[in-house]
Amino acid sequence: MSSRLIALGLCLGLAACGGKAPPRNLDNACSIASQRSDIYRAMKKSERRWGVPVHVQMATIHQESRFRDNARTPYQWGLGVIPLGRQSSAYGYAQALDATWEEYRRGPGRNGAKRTNIRDATDFIGWYMDASWRTLGIPKSDAKRQYLAYHEGRGGYARGSYNAKPWLLSVASSVESRAQAYRQQLRACGK
Template structure:
């Protein structure tokens, strides 16, 4: 006597479907070069390039185009977003429970503000440029840092002052708005030290 086939285990089918969809989603994300999370070792330039080689090509393309060293770009990205594509300022709350929105419109690798990003897209950037795309973000950093530095007389290899101008804007830097911000001066010193470390590391993987 032939037995009728047993009905499929619904939970097993759903589990397999979940695994399949998750895998496809991961492949699609990898193919697009999208990474919401930071590299596993963001302190090591060579480790970053081994894990995400498209970062290297984006950074080097920006350096060739704008003249801002890879190490300076990387130090700025580390400070702004720790290489997280979807980084945003934390939400603010009234009485700890009522949302007030975010501290600013900054987002993405470069933490570019809406207005500054629009200037970039309407200028040298492509119309569909995204702050969560590493190639767009590094091109933005190269453009913004180099144009600021040219106007302010800062060397593109001067990570400390490049970052101060990046943070305060051209007008703020000219006014010396950073001088009474001890926390910002300390941060800029940290950016300069990190850029120097990245530069030393890059000598071993170029």
């Protein structure tokens, strides 16, 4: 009897460790919306509140976390074997940094907001991109420039820090291409 309780405890423990599984076909916005309707509903709600189109939010989350709720940056290693900690505090669907997440929670977010909650993550992205539009004049539908400001911070974007990072310019172009593909797919499936 006790071995059954141990087995049950292990199963429950393992189940508690896993978050929601990401959608299977990340290249198709309609597939994402049908597999994980919670994601699509959260993005629509954020779009209504902040004006950031669903396809821009979707492309940003794809780039940041591949729709994994508990995504983290990799560890840095000293001498190849000594763990030095993570590259940054970025965490969750939106890969929000600790300080920026706290700013959001003190502002339009709520104290209980979690980076692993898709509703909170999409609201965060909408809030951040709305502020980038207000302070930097970046159109909310401009996935490339919004992503650059999201990645570099609004101050870094204003200084043009991304210009010294050809790899980031390439990533931002990929985000723009994916956003446009998602936009066409969502139109085709009536979303």
